[in-house]
Structures are given as C-alpha cells and as structure tokens.
Amino acid sequence: MKRTSLITNNLALTGAGVGVVICLAAALGYAAPVAENWENHCAKCHGADGKGQTKAGKKLKVKDYTDAKVQAEMKDEEIIKATAEGVFDKGKEKMKAYKDELSAAEIKEFVAYIRKFKK
Ligand code: HEC
Numbered sequence: 001m002k003r004t005s006l007i008t009n010n011l012a013l014t015g016a017g018v019g020v021v022i023c024l025a026a027a028l029g030y031a032a033p034v035a036e037n038w039e040n041h042c043a044k045c046h047g048a049d050g051k052g053q054t055k056a057g058k059k060l061k062v063k064d065y066t067d068a069k070v071q072a073e074m075k076d077e078e079i080i081k082a083t084a085e086g087v088f089d090k091g092k093e094k095m096k097a098y099k100d101e102l103s104a105a106e107i108k109e110f111v112a113y114i115r116k117f118k119k
Pocket residue numbers: 037038041042043044045046056060061062063074075078079080082083087094095096098110114
C-alpha cells in the first residue's frame with residue numbers, strides 16, 4: 001500500500017514537472033494566444049475584426065465573419081480543416097495551410113475566436 005502511494009506521488013510530481021515545462025514553452029511563445037495568432041497570421045486577409053475588409057482580403061474576396069449567414073454556413077470542422085490544410089479552389093491555393101506553423105491546439109482555438117466576430 002505504502003509503495004503504491006509512493007509511486008503515485010512520484011507520478012504526480014512528474015506530471016507537475018511536465019506542466020511547468022508546457023507553461024514555460026507557452027511563455028516563450030511556442031504556443032501563442034489565439035488573439036496574437038490571429039493578428040500575426042490571419043488579420044492581413046481576414047481583418048482584425050474578421051470582416052475581411054483589408055487590401056488583401058478584398059482582393060481575395062474573403063467572407064465577412066461578422067455576418068450571421070456566413071457563420072451559419074461554416075461548420076466548426078471546416079474552420080479547423082481550412083486553417084490546417086488550407087483553402088483551394090479548383091486546385092489553386094486561396095489560403096495556405098497552417099499546420100506546419102501552428103499546433104493543432106492553436107488551430108482549434110480559432111473556432112471560438114472566429115465565432116466571436118458574429119454580431
Ligand atoms: C493570404 C490571405 C489569407 C490569410 C493570411 C488567411 N486566410 Fe483564411 N481564407 C482566405 C481566403 C481567400 C479564403 C477563401 C474565401 C473565404 O472563404 O472567405 C479563406 C477562408 C478561410 C476560412 C473559411 C473556410 C470555410 O469553410 O468557409 C477560414 C475558417 C479561414 N480562412 C481561417 C483563417 C485563419 C484562422 C487564418 C490564420 C491562421 C487565415 N484564414 C489566414 C485568405 C486568407
């Protein structure tokens with residue numbers, strides 16, 4: 001009995017250690033907050049406000065994410081897939097894939113972030 005609890009204690013300590021390392025990694029910018037990622041990677045086209053009224057956004061005709069209709073037509077999985085795999089139209093790249101630059105967790109966070117643009 002005593003031995004088991006010692007092992008559990010050790011495991012718990014290891015877990016805490018891993019947690020600290022993950023927090024440290026986040027603090028060092030390996031996993032940036034979603035707002036920062038949006039600003040750095042997405043706002044150029046989709047706009048800081050999600051409306052897509054930037055020079056590049058207008059040219060590429062990006063959708064307005066404050067529009068409830070646009071939001072309704074877009075599924076959560078589509079947000080993740082578009083961001084991870086990119087957006088293509090007849091084989092032509094409209095938006096690049098971000099899976100090499102951003103982690104799966106970071107990409108998933110865009111779902112809630114994009115949903116918040118809705119009026
Ligand atoms: C170079 C410009 C550009 C950048 C940068 C960009 N996108 Fe896009 N994005 C587009 C275009 C063009 C489309 C296709 C038209 C549309 O759906 O609005 C698109 C489509 C999307 C879609 C819609 C998928 C669907 O099913 O309707 C999502 C979600 C998306 N982008 C998220 C992001 C996120 C998140 C980032 C940042 C990590 C990002 N985009 C960066 C240009 C860009």
